[in-house]
Amino acid sequence: MSALIPLGVLCFAIGLARAADAALDMDLMQNVEDANKSLASNIALRDAGASAKDAEELHTLFQTVEKHYLAKPEAPDGLALSRKSLQLTEKIQQQVGAQDFGGASGSATELSRTCRACHTFYKQS
Numbered sequence: 001m002s003a004l005i006p007l008g009v010l011c012f013a014i015g016l017a018r019a020a021d022a023a024l025d026m027d028l029m030q031n032v033e034d035a036n037k038s039l040a041s042n043i044a045l046r047d048a049g050a051s052a053k054d055a056e057e058l059h060t061l062f063q064t065v066e067k068h069y070l071a072k073p074e075a076p077d078g079l080a081l082s083r084k085s086l087q088l089t090e091k092i093q094q095q096v097g098a099q100d101f102g103g104a105s106g107s108a109t110e111l112s113r114t115c116r117a118c119h120t121f122y123k124q125s
């Protein structure tokens with residue numbers, strides 16, 4: 001029985017190492033996709049609270065994306081585009097906070113362009 005415990009710990013450790021290695025996984029980008037869609041519709045609905053929440057969630061997700069590219073000096077455009085996304089999601093939070101939905105909509109369009117720019121560089125499929 002006792003031999004099973006170290007084995008379990010080992011499997012857990014390997015699982016963690018894998019998770020850290022595959023930081024930019026499909027789940028992360030799927031969450032980015034969902035939050036980005038929700039943000040666009042909440043800006044259109046002029047719902048400041050929900051828009052700010054989506055922008056904040058995107059900001060947190062892009063912090064993970066930034067970390068991924070910080071560890072990849074061979075992909076400087078990914079780092080620059082992660083940082084641009086961080087700036088835009090912060091700006092959107094300020095804009096909806098000030099009820100500037102026109103400005104927020106412009107920033108959201110710019111954010112979507114940033115998504116596409118990064119995918120052109122790095123998305124495999």
Ligand code: HEC
Pocket residue numbers: 024025026027029030032033036065077078079081082085111112114115116118119122123124125
């Ligand atoms: C800094 C780079 C970068 C930015 C910015 C970025 N992505 Fe991605 N995205 C990727 C990469 C790389 C992949 C491919 C991941 C892989 O193949 O492991 C991807 C994949 C995806 C996928 C496919 C996931 C799947 O299940 O097939 C979606 C959807 C997606 N991104 C949405 C977005 C949206 C929406 C934004 C903007 C709000 C965005 N991404 C911004 C790098 C980025």
